[in-house]
Amino acid sequence: MFLRRNAIPVVKGTKDIFTPEIELIDHINRTADEKYRQYGYKKIETPIMEYTDLFARSIGTYTDIVQKEMFTFSDRKDRSITLRPEGTAGVVRAYLENNFSFNPGITKVHYNGPMFRAERPQKGRLREFHQFGCEAIGSMNVLLDVEIIELHINLLHKLKLKDFTLLINSVGDKNCRKEYTALLDKFLRKNKSKLCENCRSRADTNPLRVFDCKNPTCQEIYNDAPLLTDHLCDECAGHFEKLQSWLKLKTIPFSINKKLVRGFDYYTKTVFEIQSTLLGAQNALLGGGRYDYLIELLGGKPTPAVGTAVGIERLMIALKEQNIPFKPDHKAQVYICTAGNFDEKIVIRLMDHVREHGYIPFYSYEAKSLKAQLKEADKLNCSFSLILGEEEMKKDQIVLRSLEKGSQENIDLNDFKKNISDYLKVKN
Ligand SMILES: [Zn+2]
Ligand SMILES: [Zn+2]
Structure with missing residues (x-):
């Protein structure tokens, strides 16, 4: 940190995002948007703030999120407001408030944006983090569960991610x-003295x-728990059977993890997670499942639904760990250097011309030596420099320098303008 005295730092657990990281994020988001479009999802944006009750009622009062991790504050009229800790509750509220249920067929929407949780910041876990995800509302058909899983696996493949596994489970319904809760309750009461403090309070x-407990002693005990x-x-x-046979039919590899319950109360039947082996303890790239009671819980008529949320920061760590090269696929950047005295009109016209053909021109705007300009071009990752020299310009020539190859040639200015795409070819 290079903060001057009196300067104000970024809020703890949040960060600024800028180049080159933001280009990778944009690439991930564009790829996701395209996938969602292919599967018939329409984009939705809901506000970052909602009334606290929305999350308390949907996520569940006795969850870690609602008990300890929400950014909650009162507005000037003393209404309790919370920065959204996840995306589904807001989407369902919007679905009810805007009467999407009157649309024919299934409502398929996808979202993307910042989420907030007051957790202890650590690798891959910030207090402001970013997720995209989707919800398909209005059908009990297991095909929607399969389709959502397949969509996200295709997305990970498209991003060239390797080494991930799909885990599935069923958490049943009411x-x-x-019947099961009674069995589990009996088991937990019998073993209560051996459990960690956290598990003891969760048991109640x-x-x-x-x-979800990571304590090895607890995990040992749960090996014998009824599942x-x-x-x-x-x-x-039957639903769980069908899910498995469809996944097999679509040759999507999976394993069943009977302890996978996911963090939210609202899940029913199908739950799933895609984990990366390279992420360590925070290994879930994405997770989701069915939530057939949530819409009713938030005041709608009983409507089954299924959805997924993907952590963008986690995805980026996984991509980086796997050294997946990413090159933004924009056209060449061209740095226009000047040597000697120049009418800037020539520079501006050349920049316009370069831009009109889809390339990205850069210019120093400040008087600098040629060496300094070339250094700047290098720093900006430009593929080419166009050098306007006083002598060459008298012959209507410019110097084209390839910063990738380190070679340069004198070329005719008009010929360059006419055949710009031949001159500015970048090898990929
Ligand atoms: Zn059931
Ligand atoms: Zn425990």
Whole structure:
């Protein structure tokens, strides 16, 4: 940090994003937008702030997010407002408020934006982080679960990511969860003295979440715990069976992780996660599942739905760990250097011409030596420099220098203008 005295730093757990990182983010977002379009999703933007009740009611009062991790404040009329910790609740609120349910067929939307959680900042986990995701609202058909999983696997392939695995599970519905919760409750009470403090309090408030505990002693104990997947009712078991046979039919490799429950109360039936082996403890790249009760919970008529959220920061770490080269696919950048005295009109006309043909011109704007200008061109990652020299200009010539090859040649200015795309070819 190079902060001067009296300067104000960025808020803890947040960061500025700029070049070259932002180009990779843009690339990820463009690729995702394109994938969502292919699968019929329309983009939606919901506000970053919502009334706190929305998250308390949807995510669940006894979750870590709602209890400890939300940025909540009162507005001037003393209404409780929260910066969104995730995207689904806002989308569902918008679905109800704008009557999307009157649209024919399924409502398919995708979103992208910053989310906020007051967690301890660590690698791949900031207090302001970015997610994109999608929701398909209005059908119980398992094909939508399969389609959403397939879409995101295709997206990871498109981003050239390797080494990831798909984990699936079923968390049942009201029907089977009731019977199972009694079994789990009995098991947890029997083992309570051996559990960590966190798990002991979860056992009382949100027993399904105990499986998220990273404590090895707890995990050892849970190896013998009854698992919901083994106690599904016929309908949920059928849905889970169909999910697996469709994934097999589509040759999408997966493994079942019976302890996968995901962090939110609102999931029903299908839950899934795609994990990268290279991310360490925070290894989930994306996660999602079905939430058949959420719309009713937020005041709508019973409507089944399924969705996914993808962590952009996690995705970037995984791409970097795998050394996947990324080259922004824009056209060549050209630095226009001047040597000697110049009428800037010549420079400006040349910049206009370069820009009109889709290339990106740079210029020093300040008087600098040729050496300094070339250095700047290099720093800006320009592929070419066009040098306007007093002597050459008398012969209507300019010098074209390839910064990649380090070679240069004198060329006719008019010929350059006419055949600009031949001269500014970049090897990829
Ligand atoms: Zn524990
Ligand atoms: Zn069930």
